[in-house]
Amino acid sequence: MCGMPFSGVVEGIPYSLSRYTDLPASKWGWFQACLASGKMVAFDPRTLAPGVWSLRPEDTLSLVFWTKNPTNLIQSKKALAPYDVTIHMTATGWHEVEKGAPSLQDAGKLLIDTTRAFTKVHWRFSPVPLLPAPELFRRFQRLLAYAEIAGLKQVFLSFLQPNDRNLETRGATERFDILNTLSAEAKEFGIGVVLCGDDTTLEAFRGPQFELGACVPQQDFQPTLGIETCGCVQMADPFTTNESCCFGCTYCYAADKKDAPRKRNTIRRLEVVRA
Numbered sequence: 001m002c003g004m005p006f007s008g009v010v011e012g013i014p015y016s017l018s019r020y021t022d023l024p025a026s027k028w029g030w031f032q033a034c035l036a037s038g039k040m041v042a043f044d045p046r047t048l049a050p051g052v053w054s055l056r057p058e059d060t061l062s063l064v065f066w067t068k069n070p071t072n073l074i075q076s077k078k079a080l081a082p083y084d085v086t087i088h089m090t091a092t093g094w095h096e097v098e099k100g101a102p103s104l105q106d107a108g109k110l111l112i113d114t115t116r117a118f119t120k121v122h123w124r125f126s127p128v129p130l131l132p133a134p135e136l137f138r139r140f141q142r143l144l145a146y147a148e149i150a151g152l153k154q155v156f157l158s159f160l161q162p163n164d165r166n167l168e169t170r171g172a173t174e175r176f177d178i179l180n181t182l183s184a185e186a187k188e189f190g191i192g193v194v195l196c197g198d199d200t201t202l203e204a205f206r207g208p209q210f211e212l213g214a215c216v217p218q219q220d221f222q223p224t225l226g227i228e229t230c231g232c233v234q235m236a237d238p239f240t241t242n243e244s245c246c247f248g249c250t251y252c253y254a255a256d257k258k259d260a261p262r263k264r265n266t267i268r269r270l271e272v273v274r275a
């Protein structure tokens with residue numbers, strides 16, 4: 001990994017921080033050190049090879065954050081001001097398995113605070129919790145009230161993806177019915193439901209109240225960017241599905257228990273960046 005760092009602007013590639021681990025809540029110290037050094041090690045989506053990528057504002061096309069708790073992002077608003085920032089905040093109220101996540105009320109307040117601190121904020125009710133229908137709809141309605149105050153117009157949904165921690169036990173018809181009920185409830189708040197393109201289990205179904213879409217669509221960036229199978233643009237990401245996270249959620253779409261022995265040490269990679 002010698003030579004000049006890659007430039008996200010020149011390569012036309014934004015940075016995902018990160019689809020695979022909650023960087024703002026569990027790896028923020030690491031990222032702050034990377035910002036201070038002006039670079040980070042991340043995987044090139046075109047080759048899947050690790051390389052050094054510049055974090056200088058003039059070299060950074062966009063920073064796309066994924067998190068359950070954006071507190072560190074809000075507190076670092078000034079440091080992030082030179083960058084184009086997009087935040088995808090997961091808020092489901094599924095406290096039974098989402099360890100370390102804010103409570104339903106705190107998550108709602110954070111959703112509001114985040115939209116006041118940043119322009120590009122998206123709410124993810126994903127995965128749709130495995131809960132009895134009445135409780136599921138109750139929690140969704142409470143979050144909708146906060147999302148309305150935050151001025152959000154969309155919520156991204158997906159059901160449980162294949163993993164060896166929690167299995168999706170709801171059949172396609174039941175999930176389709178849930179999706180339409182959630183869509184009808186969201187419509188009452190002026191919010192549209194988008195089923196993430198990575199959820200291919202309902203491809204045979206179509207509903208008038210929701211749409212299919214990508215969380216990070218190609219049109220938000222350069223039209224020549226490559227796209228993933230889910231429809232999102234390809235992004236450089238410092239992590240993979242084998243990355244550890246401090247929360248230990250019972251459910252995690254990005255990590256299976258069988259991957260645990262191969263978790264990487266993030267701090268050691270920081271030493272490579274500094275070299």
